[in-house]
Amino acid sequence: MxxxxxxxxxxxxxxxVMPTISQRGANMPSSPIRKLVPFANxxxxxxKKIYHLNxxxxxxxTPQQAFDAIKNxxxxxxxxxxxxxxxxxxxxxxxxxxxxxxxxxxxxxxxTAGASEAIHFVMNSCFDxxxxxxxxxxxxxxxxxxxxxxxxxxxxxxxxxxxGFALPPMEDFEKQITPATKAILICNxxxxxxxxxxxxxxxxxxxxxxxxxxxxxxxxxxxxxxxDNKTHTSVLSLEGLENHAIVFDSVSKRYSACGARIGMIxxxxxxxxxxxxxxxxxxxxxxxxxxxxxxxxxxxxxSFIHESITEYDKRxxxxxxxxxxxxxxICPNPGGAFYLFVQFPVDNTxxxxxxxxxxxxxxxxxxxxxxxxxxxxxxxxxxxxxxxAYVLNSEDLNKAMDCLEEALKVYPGRLDS
Amino acid sequence: MxxxxxxxxxxxxxxxVMPTISQRGANMPSSPIRKLVPFANxxxxxxKKIYHLNxxxxxxxTPQQAFDAIKNxxxxxxxxxxxxxxxxxxxxxxxxxxxxxxxxxxxxxxxTAGASEAIHFVMNSCFDxxxxxxxxxxxxxxxxxxxxxxxxxxxxxxxxxxxGFALPPMEDFEKQITPATKAILICNxxxxxxxxxxxxxxxxxxxxxxxxxxxxxxxxxxxxxxxDNKTHTSVLSLEGLENHAIVFDSVSKRYSACGARIGMIxxxxxxxxxxxxxxxxxxxxxxxxxxxxxxxxxxxxxSFIHESITEYDKRxxxxxxxxxxxxxxICPNPGGAFYLFVQFPVDNTxxxxxxxxxxxxxxxxxxxxxxxxxxxxxxxxxxxxxxxAYVLNSEDLNKAMDCLEEALKVYPGRLDS
Numbered sequence: 001m002x003x004x005x006x007x008x009x010x011x012x013x014x015x016x017v018m019p020t021i022s023q024r025g026a027n028m029p030s031s032p033i034r035k036l037v038p039f040a041n042x043x044x045x046x047x048k049k050i051y052h053l054n055x056x057x058x059x060x061x062t063p064q065q066a067f068d069a070i071k072n073x074x075x076x077x078x079x080x081x082x083x084x085x086x087x088x089x090x091x092x093x094x095x096x097x098x099x100x101x102x103x104x105x106x107x108x109x110x111x112t113a114g115a116s117e118a119i120h121f122v123m124n125s126c127f128d129x130x131x132x133x134x135x136x137x138x139x140x141x142x143x144x145x146x147x148x149x150x151x152x153x154x155x156x157x158x159x160x161x162x163x164g165f166a167l168p169p170m171e172d173f174e175k176q177i178t179p180a181t182k183a184i185l186i187c188n189x190x191x192x193x194x195x196x197x198x199x200x201x202x203x204x205x206x207x208x209x210x211x212x213x214x215x216x217x218x219x220x221x222x223x224x225x226x227x228d229n230k231t232h233t234s235v236l237s238l239e240g241l242e243n244h245a246i247v248f249d250s251v252s253k254r255y256s257a258c259g260a261r262i263g264m265i266x267x268x269x270x271x272x273x274x275x276x277x278x279x280x281x282x283x284x285x286x287x288x289x290x291x292x293x294x295x296x297x298x299x300x301x302x303s304f305i306h307e308s309i310t311e312y313d314k315r316x317x318x319x320x321x322x323x324x325x326x327x328x329x330i331c332p333n334p335g336g337a338f339y340l341f342v343q344f345p346v347d348n349t350x351x352x353x354x355x356x357x358x359x360x361x362x363x364x365x366x367x368x369x370x371x372x373x374x375x376x377x378x379x380x381x382x383x384x385x386x387x388x389a390y391v392l393n394s395e396d397l398n399k400a401m402d403c404l405e406e407a408l409k410v411y412p413g414r415l416d417s
Numbered sequence: 418m419x420x421x422x423x424x425x426x427x428x429x430x431x432x433x434v435m436p437t438i439s440q441r442g443a444n445m446p447s448s449p450i451r452k453l454v455p456f457a458n459x460x461x462x463x464x465k466k467i468y469h470l471n472x473x474x475x476x477x478x479t480p481q482q483a484f485d486a487i488k489n490x491x492x493x494x495x496x497x498x499x500x501x502x503x504x505x506x507x508x509x510x511x512x513x514x515x516x517x518x519x520x521x522x523x524x525x526x527x528x529t530a531g532a533s534e535a536i537h538f539v540m541n542s543c544f545d546x547x548x549x550x551x552x553x554x555x556x557x558x559x560x561x562x563x564x565x566x567x568x569x570x571x572x573x574x575x576x577x578x579x580x581g582f583a584l585p586p587m588e589d590f591e592k593q594i595t596p597a598t599k600a601i602l603i604c605n606x607x608x609x610x611x612x613x614x615x616x617x618x619x620x621x622x623x624x625x626x627x628x629x630x631x632x633x634x635x636x637x638x639x640x641x642x643x644x645d646n647k648t649h650t651s652v653l654s655l656e657g658l659e660n661h662a663i664v665f666d667s668v669s670k671r672y673s674a675c676g677a678r679i680g681m682i683x684x685x686x687x688x689x690x691x692x693x694x695x696x697x698x699x700x701x702x703x704x705x706x707x708x709x710x711x712x713x714x715x716x717x718x719x720s721f722i723h724e725s726i727t728e729y730d731k732r733x734x735x736x737x738x739x740x741x742x743x744x745x746x747i748c749p750n751p752g753g754a755f756y757l758f759v760q761f762p763v764d765n766t767x768x769x770x771x772x773x774x775x776x777x778x779x780x781x782x783x784x785x786x787x788x789x790x791x792x793x794x795x796x797x798x799x800x801x802x803x804x805x806a807y808v809l810n811s812e813d814l815n816k817a818m819d820c821l822e823e824a825l826k827v828y829p830g831r832l833d834s
Contacts, residue, residue, distance in 0.1 A: 018630070018660040018661075018686075019543070019599065019600070019626075019630050019631055019632045019660070019661060020688075021542055021543055021688055021689060021692045022541065022542060022543050022544050022545045022548070022692075023545050024541060024545055024546075024567075025541060025542040025543065025692035025693075025695070025696075026692070028541075028692065028695040028696060028699070029695070030695055030698070031695075031698045031699075034698070055497075057496050057497055058494070059494060060494070061493045061494055062492070062493065062494055062495040066495070067492065070487055070488075070706070071487075071488050075479070075484065076478045076479065077475070077476060077477070077478055077479055077673055078479040078483070078673070078674045078675065078676040078677055078710075079474050079675055079676050080472075080474055080675045080676055081676060113530040113534070113678060113700070113704070114700065114701065114702075116699065116700035116701055117530070117700065120700070124439065124441060124442060124445075124566050125438055125439060125442040126436070126438055126439050126442065127439050128439045128440050128441055129441075129546055129568060131439070142698075142699045142700075142701075145695070145696070145698075145699030146699060149541055149567075149696065149699070150441075150566075150567075151546060151568075182436065183436070209436075213435070213436050214436055215436045243435040243436070244435075244436060256494055256495070257495045258495065258496055258497045258701070258702065258705075259495040259496050259497055259498060259702060259704065259705025259706065260495055260704070260705070260706070261530065261678070261702065261703070261704040261705075269435075271437075271438055272438060275438045275439075275442035275443070275445065276442075278442070278445040278446070278447055278448075278562070279442075279445060279562070279566065281447065281448045281451070281559075281562075282445070282448075282533065282559045282562030282563060282566070283530070283531065283533035283534065283537070283559075284531065284533055284559075284675070285531075285675065285676060285678065286678070287530070287676065287677070287678040287704045287706075287707060288675075288676025288677070288678075289487070289676065289677070289704075289706050289707070290704060290706070293495075
């Protein structure tokens with residue numbers, strides 16, 4: 001009897017003897033498409049062809065100059081670069097910015113491992129646990145992850161699909177500002193909505209941040225991808241925001257070089273840059289080879305970017321035209337990036353996206369999209385929406401649209417519109 | 418009068434109108450050599466030659482196979498890799514680990530942007546704000562930075578130069594364990610002391626972590642660099658620690674490829690790996706080209722590593738022999754890595770290192786070292802110590818030792834020993 005007791009106690013102790021993960025780790029959100037991956041893998045195993053509209057991985061060829069730059073570099077030791085990035089690369093970035101009409105100094109740049117690391121450093125440099133940042137939703141899902149990492153709270157301001165996800169009115173922002181509010185964060189043009197903020201909208205934000213003494217963080221990695229003869233306004237070009245504006249940038253989308261892991265923080269605020277540099281120093285160095293490629297890509301002829309834009313615009317038109325013809329589908333006509341945020345006449349896009357992979361095919365083909373709810377911080381929003389990345393060629397996109405059109409005819413969770 | 422008042426109020430408001438950085442940013446420590454950099458730059462401008470013993474940037478040539486692998490890859494789109502790293506690269510890592518006698522599965526690996534990112538993900542996955550980790554000091558200064566980022570507290574246990582920085586006794590650890598303690602972190606062999614922990618010392622740590630239900634984090638990036646016929650024991654090979662042991666690794670030092678920014682987390686603890694993966698997903702992907710190089714480097718003949726070790730051992734002997742002959746200098750004889758942690762008969766090594774750059778030269782040459790205090794968490798320790806990285810060839814190291822020898826004869830802050 002005693003033996004049995006001891007055994008149970010031992011068994012109980014045994015169970016306990018395993019250290020546990022952190023609360024912040026447990027709270028860390030998964031990627032919005034994570035749940036769908038096993039279904040996609042199963043579908044592929046069954047032999048289904050999947051059109052991947054779920055991730056922003058461009059299929060455009062990376063400029064050959066970038067690969068040539070590595071091939072021609074006679075490096076013998078692949079050493080660390082300075083923590084803020086090589087001086088010669090930062091000088092090239094200054095040159096690139098001059099081309100887009102923005103004047104910065106090389107001391108106002110820190111090169112990072114992708115825009116992701118740039119966001120991470122700025123979050124840590126500017127915010128403490130419990131601080132709040134206001135973000136118009138739907139927003140890039142990983143903003144959630146980066147803020148959770150630092151125990152920073154995201155306060156969403158809901159943008160509406162009816163307005164094409166335009167900037168919500170100033171009052172909506174002001175209602176949410178508390179003493180804990182430290183910043184507003186936008187992505188311009190937006191991932192996931194493709195919305196391009198106008199100069200006037202940026203002026204509205206400028207007034208709010210000046211009035212309430214906030215940082216204005218702008219993710220401008222899709223800066224070049226604007227359509228319909230619109231123009232992009234960088235927050236760095238707005239006067240009076242020198243100490244408030246912080247920009248995240250990256251070579252990933254501009255040059256189709258996502259795997260280079262080269263991003264950057266740009267700000268005129270010396271205190272922020274000095275602080276971010278300390279975080280940069282702790283991780284020693286951004287990727288060296290990515291910087292060699294990055295410098296070469298600044299010299300890529302403008303035609304490369306123009307051809308990319310023309311190609312994306314063609315694809316965008318294919319998707320919008322097809323989607324707007326589908327009954328019950330609401331598809332705004334956004335001015336930038338390479339995403340569409342679309343409302344479907346279905347019960348729930350998580351179910352719909354899973355069903356597309358698991359139970360549907362059209363001539364052996366189907367579509368993968370990112371369900372909308374993962375891009376909202378407000379519970380219960382985005383349930384009928386999904387993000388589409390138009391990163392496939394027009395022929396494939398047309399076939400993907402064929403699938404969606406057929407799927408909406410037979411999906412059991414379809415709602416009457 | 419009213420106008421003047423208004424003007425002052427406006428001026429005051431003006432001063433206020435700038436958002437401030439975070440407390441965690443303000444608290445973030447600078448690199449221990451940061452303060453010396455301007456003096457080094459000034460010395461170079463004056464034409465002085467500086468022997469850089471201050472950073473762990475190896476001068477060994479990166480294997481040609483790594484560069485060839487990029488040159489021969491016919492990549493067209495430099496795309497993201499999976500967040501956990503390419504399956505084919507993780508398979509190569511499994512193969513590498515088999516060579517060093519450790520059996521892991523590819524699912525027990527997450528590829529990161531250097532060991533730095535590995536530490537960062539594990540800190541976030543395992544610890545919450547206010548949690549404590551115990552670290553024998555002196556320790557790699559950036560552990561401080563990574564823990565501050567997550568508001569995790571480092572509890573130092575002081576290792577003594579008299580014992581060659583051996584593991585402090587178990588009682589010292591147990592005295593510091595509180596309900597907030599979540600882990601013990603060591604670097605084996607150690608940056609900055611070069612100390613190689615024996616299997617017996619690891620068993621002591623094993624008993625502590627099992628008894629108190631802690632994680633045991635081990636930075637093993639210098640695993641291969643062991644001397645005097647000693648052998649390295651990976652914590653991954655200790656039985657019973659499957660859920661407790663988490664290893665940080667990197668290709669940086671092993672293959673002299675610091676700029677590749679390829680590190681990794683290795684653990685058998687599935688919960689930790691699943692949680693770390695969420696942080697990895699938020700930053701999308703580790704560098705793609707670094708993984709191509711990393712995979713090629715696993716196939717580099719063992720002779721590459723052996724030649725590196727032989728070369729470092731030669732350098733190590735040069736430094737130890739010279740330093741031990743200098744009066745008043747205490748230089749232990751550590752078994753690994755490529756660092757020495759040395760005590761000098763001076764008032765303060767911060768002053769001494771600055772003076773070496775600013776006011777001293779021997780035939781136009783001088784030495785840069787990393788002052789010791791930056792590697793301690795306890796205030797007031799390490800003031801007479803400095804870290805030397807023996808990453809220069811023997812001839813240069815001998816010249817650097819000539820400088821140090823001469824400097825100690827004339828340094829005004831020299832203490833009688």
